[in-house]
Amino acid sequence: MIGLEVHAQLMTESKLFSGDSTRFGAPPNTQVSPISLGHPGTLPVLNKKAIELALKAGLSCGSQIERRNYFARKNYFYPDLPKGYQISQHTAPICRGGSVRIRIAEGYKEVPLNRIHLEEDAGKSLHDLDPDYTGIDLNRAGVPLIEIVTEPCLESADEAYSFLAELRKILRYLEVCDGNMEEGSLRCDANISVRRRGETRLGTKVEIKNLNSLRHLKQALLYEGSRLTQLLEQGEPVVQQTRGFDASRGISFAMRNKEEEDDYRYFADPDIPPFIISDGLLERVRAELPELPEERVARYTREFSLPEYDARLLCSDKDGSDYFDRLCAATSHYKAAANWLLGPVRSWLHESGKTMLEFPVSPEVLAKLVDLADQGILNFSVASGRILPELIRQPQAEPFELAGSMNLVQTSDTQDISSWVDQVLAKMPEKVAEYRKGKKGLIGLFVGEVKRISRGKADPGLTNQLLREKLDQP
Numbered sequence: 001m002i003g004l005e006v007h008a009q010l011m012t013e014s015k016l017f018s019g020d021s022t023r024f025g026a027p028p029n030t031q032v033s034p035i036s037l038g039h040p041g042t043l044p045v046l047n048k049k050a051i052e053l054a055l056k057a058g059l060s061c062g063s064q065i066e067r068r069n070y071f072a073r074k075n076y077f078y079p080d081l082p083k084g085y086q087i088s089q090h091t092a093p094i095c096r097g098g099s100v101r102i103r104i105a106e107g108y109k110e111v112p113l114n115r116i117h118l119e120e121d122a123g124k125s126l127h128d129l130d131p132d133y134t135g136i137d138l139n140r141a142g143v144p145l146i147e148i149v150t151e152p153c154l155e156s157a158d159e160a161y162s163f164l165a166e167l168r169k170i171l172r173y174l175e176v177c178d179g180n181m182e183e184g185s186l187r188c189d190a191n192i193s194v195r196r197r198g199e200t201r202l203g204t205k206v207e208i209k210n211l212n213s214l215r216h217l218k219q220a221l222l223y224e225g226s227r228l229t230q231l232l233e234q235g236e237p238v239v240q241q242t243r244g245f246d247a248s249r250g251i252s253f254a255m256r257n258k259e260e261e262d263d264y265r266y267f268a269d270p271d272i273p274p275f276i277i278s279d280g281l282l283e284r285v286r287a288e289l290p291e292l293p294e295e296r297v298a299r300y301t302r303e304f305s306l307p308e309y310d311a312r313l314l315c316s317d318k319d320g321s322d323y324f325d326r327l328c329a330a331t332s333h334y335k336a337a338a339n340w341l342l343g344p345v346r347s348w349l350h351e352s353g354k355t356m357l358e359f360p361v362s363p364e365v366l367a368k369l370v371d372l373a374d375q376g377i378l379n380f381s382v383a384s385g386r387i388l389p390e391l392i393r394q395p396q397a398e399p400f401e402l403a404g405s406m407n408l409v410q411t412s413d414t415q416d417i418s419s420w421v422d423q424v425l426a427k428m429p430e431k432v433a434e435y436r437k438g439k440k441g442l443i444g445l446f447v448g449e450v451k452r453i454s455r456g457k458a459d460p461g462l463t464n465q466l467l468r469e470k471l472d473q474p
Helices: 048-060 157-174 214-233 279-287 293-303 307-315 318-330 334-352 363-374 380-395 399-405 412-428 429-436 440-453 458-470
Strands: 002-009 072-075 085-088 098-106 107-120 124-126 135-138 142-148 185-192 207-213 241-246 251-258
Touching: 002 157, 048 107, 048 142, 048 157, 048 279, 085 334, 098 157, 098 318, 107 157, 107 279, 157 185, 157 293, 157 318, 157 429, 185 214, 185 251, 207 214, 207 251, 214 241, 214 251, 293 307, 307 318, 307 334, 318 334, 318 363, 334 363, 363 380, 363 399, 380 399, 412 429, 412 440, 412 458, 429 440, 440 458
Parallel strands: 207 241
Antiparallel strands: 002 142, 002 185, 072 085, 098 107, 107 142, 124 135, 185 207, 241 251
């Protein structure tokens, strides 16, 4: 049985209780202040934007919103936690309950949430910069997080993977968290326990800390599930502990025995007054909620008649899906537009290492190219293989003018195509004889050869027609 604790960094420009920047990649300890360093006499001031983003997450998951909130001090020592305590929420999380719907092999599963609460992040310890010392970077100290806690209801590493992937997608659509696990803005702790079949009481759990990729989450759970099962089968005790995961070796390792809640000595933070969620704030945030991935998939299948498979691929990335919406506002060839995004455009992004936001061709210009190919004015392979790369280099160019200047506009001139067909048949007399003896599948070879010598300009439909007429002559 698996329960996840997902820490998502909120997309605010400043920290949860100070004006320090949250920008990633700054030199160590340059985004700090007396407040984030925990100097005596400093007073925290709550970031209102963080509250709004937490509400967005909770409303989208169907959580119950706690109207009267307060922060607590969670006391424990880490070298990268300057105050010696973390400001978090304890008995009054901003969001209670809710669920996230995931796809599993058998269909769908509702994963119930225990809570979503606000807290500040700690700093970062760096162990590989000096052989004798640990480096401390406090830029991240005080960065606003929400922690999304599931119930212990996930029953496999695959289900945990699906949950985290779906949650990450939702948070990106909401613009609550950028979901960049490589930069640490989305991290996951996994609690896992094993029990014998038929037992109802949960087994002793272990917690695997700071998993920073979907792949590592799955690998860690598979390893730990196997380790715990082996302990039980050998009659050995399971110790409740916190473990790390060594991705290079694919194994977990003990870090410390797990703290109990009493060890944290929670109490209400005396420096931060309670905050109240008003009706007005709640309704404004609710009105600003965007269309979520599952809603968008349903719209694509309903309005654009796309197969569900295509719709899900398009909606897997918010930026790509936003681009597709603009593309469909400029063309009525919706299936062709989807094919372009999932085919040539995605290939270019993969090969260039770019994101959809960095794709230089506007949806309005790409729509013109989609229309030219779908109307038969341009051959698709020519449009995608030669015109699109040129548009990427010249994003302001007009696709039809570009095709004309490159002499790539497809022709339906019967005389020209007939001449190309004659050349191909004259060059391949043995294949012509084989075709006439019944090997009809060779028609594709002839079409391809006409396409080659015409440099993609020959209309494929007319090419097919003329080839069959000439080949079927006695």
